[in-house]
Amino acid sequence: MRVDLGNALETTPGLTTETLDRLDDRVAAAHERIAGGMADDEFGYAALTLPETADPDAIDAAVDGFDRPEAVLTVGIGGSALGAATLSNALSSDVDAYVLDNVDPDDTRALLADLPLSETVVNVVSKSGTTAETLANFLVVREAMSDAGVDWTDRTLVTTGEGGNLRQLADRHDLPSLPVPDGVPGRFSALSTVGLAVAALQGHDVEAVLAGGRDGMDALAGSLYESPAYAYGAATYALAERGALTNAVMPYAESLETFAEWFAQLWAESLGKDGLGQTPARALGATDQHSQLQLYRAGPPDKLVTLVRPTERADVSIPETDLDGLAYLGGSSLGGLLDAEFEATEASLAAAGVPNVRVEVDRVDERSLGELLYGMEAACVLYGELASVSTFTQPAVEWGKKAARGLLGGGDFAEAEAVEQKRELRID
């Protein structure tokens, strides 16, 4: 992973090399804290040792019990779905991957109608083992399998923590299961059983993903000038401090669109604390040049844009044409056009004084994805250290969970009563 901060200097909001130099002393101290947390396997920091602690053999052993499926359905939500989905949607496989990470009846019904349930492995993932959406979806999927005459116990892999309903289910039915690593919050678990089991089921090279993570781990250093991940974390932190409260992440590759969704949870749930944080906006290049770029370039000076691309990609030639004014396209290629648009958008933002950061990986393959996922996790941890927030917890999400549970009769929660007292101003 390579980071170029050039277009974040002298912009509005913007950085200077003096700012970065001053910040680098704090980066060094933060790195010491992070390295210490990694060495002591501390809660949260343990995520940054996954390239060494993850056990690909255990993952292979768990998935080897299944005949090669036609499809894999991940039933999970948040970090229990997005890491696996990022890898599945970035890499091609003849094993189709689907995700149920919402409780939309129309979507769930349509998906189950299409799935070859007898040839599908259901990968149900929940660190806590109690998440309502995941357990509800699993109960629906299990009934659909039974209705289809499929023995769900033959087609289900469980990845969960030591306690909770899912662990009880796995134990009761002797299901193949994988542990969720201790001390790793869900949004940081892509390089663990949580994100890698599906990759293994799809035949991807899990060792290569972890090797990419190790590349990212090896690149951590006590200076932002020596560590791309820390450069990104420090620059985004400093820009947020100067008013860039939105970070629009805009990969120029369809295969990285889900990566932006994964990044959004990582950034929002880790850094949105105590009135601080930086809102991740999900965008896609070149498509959003025809959608959100107007706001990024000419809207409030309150954002930065993170432009992500692979520097190598398979290409498609554009045929020659005699259409007036389009001859310049003929003989070029779609990849060439996409790269020209990337660089043009980057320069367009800089010309308007909008800070933007370039993040490049060699190509969209297992190793580069592992490095990119690891790099953004390390960047997030560094940002959290600099911002002095509790990077690895997410207390703000609990209120809504209690309210929903109370509304469904799952307990007496004051939050549910608050829902009943909604202030109304209805316009029909």
Ligand SMILES: O=P(O)(O)OC[C@H]1O[C@](O)(CO)[C@@H](O)[C@@H]1O
């Ligand atoms: O893996 P679990 O415990 O089902 O949690 C799923 C997701 O829900 C959250 O706990 C937030 O509610 C996320 O942090 C997590 O990734």
